[in-house]
Amino acid sequence: MIRKSILLATATFFMATAGSAYAASARDNISIVGSSTVYPFATVVAEQFGKTTSFKTPKIESTGSGGGFKLFCAGVGVEHPDITNASRAMKKSEYDKCQANGVKEIVEVKIGYDGIVVANSKKASPLKLTRKDIFLALAKNVPDPSGAEKLVPNPYKTWKDVNNSLPAAKIEVLGPPPTSGTRDAFVELVMEEAAKGFPFIKAMDKNDFKAAAHTVREDGPYVEAGENDNLIVQKLNANPDALGIFGFSFLDQNTDTIQGSFVDGVQPTFEAIADGSYPVSRPLFFYVKKAHVGVIPGIQEYLTEFTSEKTWGEDGYLSEKGLIPMPDQERQQYQSDVKALKPLMMK
Amino acid sequence: MNNATANGLPPGRRAIDIVNAGLSKRYRRERRFRLYGISAILASLLFLSFLFGSIISKGYTAFQQTFIRLDIFFDPAILSQESLTTANYPGVVKQSLRQMFPEVTTRQDKRMLYGMVSNDAAFQVRKLVLDSPEMIGQTLPIWVAADDDIDMLMKGHFDLDVPESERRINDVQLAWVDRLQQENRVEKRFNRTFFTAGDSREPEQAGILGAVMGSFYTLLVTLLLSFPIGIASAVYLEEFAPKNRWTDLIEVNINNLAAVPSIVFGLLGLAVFLNFFGLPRSAPLVGGLVLTLMTLPTIIIASRASLQSVPPSIREAALGIGASKMQMVTHHVLPLALPGILTGTIIGMARALGESAPLLMIGMVAFIVDIPGGLTDSATVLPVQIFLWADSPERAFVERTSAATIVLLAFLIVMNATAVILRKKFERRW
Structure with missing residues (x-):
């Protein structure tokens, strides 16, 4: 009797594992890692995004800027994060590592100052x-x-x-x-x-x-x-x-x-x-993996939410949390770059 | 007399006299010894009551939340039929606040006024309108959650004797709150959100359900894996394995694993489950696998001790009437050892429930709003939620941190009590 139930439990578990391994190949929430300084701002945007759209709320880990780049540049695919937050610009060495691992096109978004x-x-x-x-x-x-x-x-x-x-x-x-x-x-x-x-x-x-x-x-x-x-x-x-x-x-x-x-x-x-x-x-940034846009649902919309005036503008809700907005011109510049998903070039 | 001389005692002095002479000293020692024991227990009780006292006194207020009654006018001008999902619901809430306080005109004061209610109010209105669009055009009283600062004020967490510039609530806001109270528009109610919502950056909207579900799925995986594997290894090692150098080595290693710091299992999980097998980050599945590694030694050791306590006569009797070794184990030894095995398992599970360090490495320390619905959904667990809230700047998270701790402690007490009851009920002595 006990042996049977143990067998049954094990079998159920392996079925569940197999089933979920299949499910993992199609992740439906955005995965964000990176700086603990950007974390309080990114979480607010993520929560708003989750509430006002039909997409799932992005998951945000606070790993530090360096740790975020390490995870971000590990490769392309659902098991790697889509976005990394950073309280400094990406370094050349990190960019090279990204390139070497197949993360070719990266969109840089400056969100404001701290x-x-x-x-x-x-x-x-x-x-x-x-x-x-x-x-x-x-x-x-x-x-x-x-x-x-x-x-x-x-x-x-x-x-x-x-x-x-x-x-x-x-x-x-x-x-x-x-x-x-x-x-x-x-x-x-x-x-x-x-x-x-x-x-x-x-x-x-x-x-x-x-x-x-x-x-x-x-x-x-x-x-x-x-x-x-x-x-x-x-x-x-x-x-x-x-x-x-x-x-x-x-x-x-x-x-x-x-x-x-x-x-x-x-x-x-x-x-x-x-x-x-x-x-x-200092400026604060986040970086987006272009190869994931269109694959993971909602990235484009998350970018739109983040770069809209009601979020990062002079009276946006991020300014209430203490983020210093960029000047109007710079904001418009980044907004149009993000819309076009202009990749970062580093020689 | 004779035996006194036989014992070599001086005449006229019996053994009992010597005993009597030292008796009061012995009694004193005995009393002191007991006193040490009692004071040790008292000291630990004192620490425990201090811990519980400070957590409960800080946390009980989080089970209540301040609500404000607003007369919301569902303005047809704002809520046009064609775009009900994306209409300007914050505007509806702001409008009703402005109507209640028509004297507020400056931009800064208006911002302060809008800040009195949670920004969840707009979503509440949105849900009402989407559920029953016929409300549009009417004015209805709606209870909405107050902002966390107002909530803290109502619960008396702000010292109002300090100068205005040194508090989070200024005199203007105080006057508004007073007026709302006089109009019976403020009420403290049971904080349902705390038990039905996931994490949030706004304290008044934050809840523990997401973390509780994450803990549930993680422990489910842990239990389904570690219980059968643990029993199987214990039974083999105890009943079948030959006693040689190899089994000794295995035994030493199992005992060693039980003492390995839990963060090491997290590193192992990162290297094996995430990087090698490519399982998803932040998933309860991986968390469960890592915690399985951590609880397995505990369960194996407890199960072996419990199997050992079954008397050999039962085994011999079973074998003597012709049972096979497997029948002996499954029909007789295992059922008798099961209460002890269950106790060990529950204690191992309780330890896994309170663990956060190994989950750090596999991405379960994260801001997750949605409530996980399966083994591979992103999730976090109760102790991690407590850690994340303890790190948040908003003052209202202090009481929520303690409240989440109370919930975690309640779970632990229930689990440990179950272990004690099981043992008491099914324990057999020989």
Whole structure:
């Protein structure tokens, strides 16, 4: 009796497996992977898309930009994702890998901008920083304070040491770990730019420059707080002297408790990031596999939903979630490129 | 007297005197020993009640949701017959809000006003109109879900004593809510959405049904595979296999597998099931296969222990009256060992239900709105849903995270209680 039921169960299972293996050859929902920064925006669009059309809601995995490209470029076919989100542009090496695996035509869609903010609790007053201040406070090696043209281990303990006009509070910055796309962008947009302001660092050869500009100090003032921005916000509330580094959308959600610091005289507001006067902002993208359009149902319609004014426009629902829209002209440009599925060319 | 001398004790001092002298000390030790035990139990109960207390006190409010009554005018100008599926339903909701608060004129205030109700309201209206188009032209009272910020306010999660700039709800919105309350337009009801919807980015529309169904399909696959395979291996190893170096090696390996961190099984699943066999990502089928690998050792070990506890006399009696070895196993040993095997299986299943790490590698940590309807549909599971919500910035997800944890704990308690009852009911002692 028991043996029979075991046999029956096994048989049923294998039939189910065979049946579903057949079903898997025709996937009917869009599969999206990629950046955790784009995830909160993409999920909102996906949900709207699922509700307002007859297509299934796309599935979105948050794998990070690099992990997303790896999955995306693995090949063409239903078992590979159709779209990958990225908080940076595709690299040449990733493009080559895509080509080598048969992913020939890729459509690049820029969706808008995300500002990176340096914020603190509203219990303290907002800081007026420059990128040079941030570099001097956070780099592992900084130019000798005595004026000699060499790098010394970072001696600064308080913001006042860095710049006399700043308060005498201890330097304590909570930020993302090196695996994060936010960290990459922060290093590139703030640290590197500031390092270029020192002629002797700028004159270094490429590798030395990178080492000087990209290395963040490890002696305590910079605290790697993990990828959970919620946690950073809570810690800022508990410690008014601390600063935190994260995406603008998080500042936007928590304006009741935290405030963005001025960077080079500009406060990170929606308008300042949109018109480009706030210096620390980066574009966000997603990439579409052209070979899947028309094979997986709904990709074309998802693209239309994403690139419509009510989604990514000035008053679109993505702007309510903290995405900074592109200027009108750029938006129209991408909209028509997406309509024509213009493939990305990288030489 | 004689035996005192025989024991070598000084005269006049009996053995019982020595015992009596040390007796109170022994009693004290005994009491201390018991006290250690009791305090250990009390400590663990304390931690447990702390855990349950904090989860339940944070989570119980999520089972209620604030609703607002709107007088919706199904405006024939907006809802023209030919395009009912794509009509401007948000416009209908906005219009009724504007009519209720005619004094709101500036653009910013209007946006705040529209933000008071969930954007699901428009879909609710759409469904009503599509179901019964004869409503068009009438004005009807409709209860719609409030936005998550209003919901948090009604549940008292916002401290209203802090200055206006430091809260999510400003004074204007507070005044609106007060007015709605005076008109009896605000009500807290049981949150059905939480049990009937899939995931959503809007807390008031998010539910756990998708994750529960995903867990169900995943566990179904796990059970169908690991139960027969586990019993078959246990029976063979215990009843048929010769005792030699090879079976020893197998035994050591099974015991080892039971202690391997679960993420390793996820990596294995990624390499074998996804990359080699090309099974779909994020599917409960693959999740079930991976969890099968993880629960198999538990089931095999429990089944073997249970088979061992069947006395050899039963086997010998069966063989003695001419039963074949297979008949001995299927007619006598297995039925007697089954309660123990079932207990082991249920405990293995309970562990699989609470597992999230191996599923990370095979793409089950994903935003999935649609409720899975089969083994190869994209799905996520309960612990993963809890993890995803815990990471969301919206404050209303805090209580939903705890509420989902309560549901998960309820499932675990039911499963473990079943295991205990089965054991109590069918257990035989020899």
